[in-house]
Amino acid sequence: MIEIRHLHALIALAETGNLSKAGRRLHLSQPALSHQVKSIETHLGVPLFERKSSPLRLSPAGERLLGTAHEIVKQMKQCERDVARIAEGKAGQLRIAVECHSCFDWLMPAMDEFRIAWPE
Numbered sequence: 865m866i867e868i869r870h871l872h873a874l875i876a877l878a879e880t881g882n883l884s885k886a887g888r889r890l891h892l893s894q895p896a897l898s899h900q901v902k903s904i905e906t907h908l909g910v911p912l913f914e915r916k917s918s919p920l921r922l923s924p925a926g927e928r929l930l931g932t933a934h935e936i937v938k939q940m941k942q943c944e945r946d947v948a949r950i951a952e953g954k955a956g957q958l959r960i961a962v963e964c965h966s967c968f969d970w971l972m973p974a975m976d977e978f979r980i981a982w983p984e
Contacts, residue, residue: 866904868940871933873900878930881919955984
């Protein structure tokens with residue numbers, strides 16, 4: 865299974881082109897980072913880098929995975945922010961049930977104010 869740490873490793877390697885530099889960025893040793901790359905490649909059954917080049921270059925499969933990695937990492941960061949806002953009580957759902965039409969006279973203006981204060 866590909867994990868989020870693998871995607872961070874792929875992104876760092878693509879940006880630095882070097883195992884040592886990417887390892888420093890991720891606070892990993894070069895062997896640990898190399899092991900992560902090998903793990904992804906074994907799982908997918910395809911090389912992600914052209915190892916004969918310096919700096920490291922992505923293979924076509926690596927390029928494809930890199931695009932998806934950027935999207936997933938971006939979505940995960942947004943999800944973490946959203947969850948933090950929910951935990952802080954700054955986001956979530958409000959459900960209101962009313963039985964009478966006269967409630968709408970005061971409820972709708974109140975909801976308009978609520979939407980301005982809490983756009984989510």
